Amino acid sequence: MNVPLIALLFAAFAVGCGSSDEGEELPEVDCNTVTVPKFSEVTGLVKCTICHASTLPAGNRQDAPLGYDYDTYEAASMDPTEAVEEVFKGSMPPADSNITLTDAEKQQLYAWGLCGNPM
Numbered sequence: 001m002n003v004p005l006i007a008l009l010f011a012a013f014a015v016g017c018g019s020s021d022e023g024e025e026l027p028e029v030d031c032n033t034v035t036v037p038k039f040s041e042v043t044g045l046v047k048c049t050i051c052h053a054s055t056l057p058a059g060n061r062q063d064a065p066l067g068y069d070y071d072t073y074e075a076a077s078m079d080p081t082e083a084v085e086e087v088f089k090g091s092m093p094p095a096d097s098n099i100t101l102t103d104a105e106k107q108q109l110y111a112w113g114l115c116g117n118p119m
Contacts, residue, residue, distance in 0.1 A: 024081065025088055031116070034107075036115040037111060038112075038118050039076060039077070039112065041108065041112075042105075044102075044106065045076060045109065047093065048070040048083070052068055053069055054072060054075055062094075062097070070083065084110055084113035087101060087106055087109055
């Protein structure tokens, strides 16, 4: 077998393997040019805490799973790409809720969640 053919097979295998991020739908954010807000400046997260707050008992969370909270930096920064993905693909906030995020609020969340999530 010659070297170019081996390289081609290896490249095909590497593309097929994917990574742990496989399946994530994330927006493109240029972290080198965007202004990355601090946690306290991500205004859309306040809306998320209507259901996603560590102080809410299970019955008051509108089916939001326990442990997915955005009321503290520690909780919100555990997996910020999860929140970004859910908002980006349109799953959050739920369509049947009275909660909406403006485009500016989404962009803040995307920048914060994908560019180092500063405190």
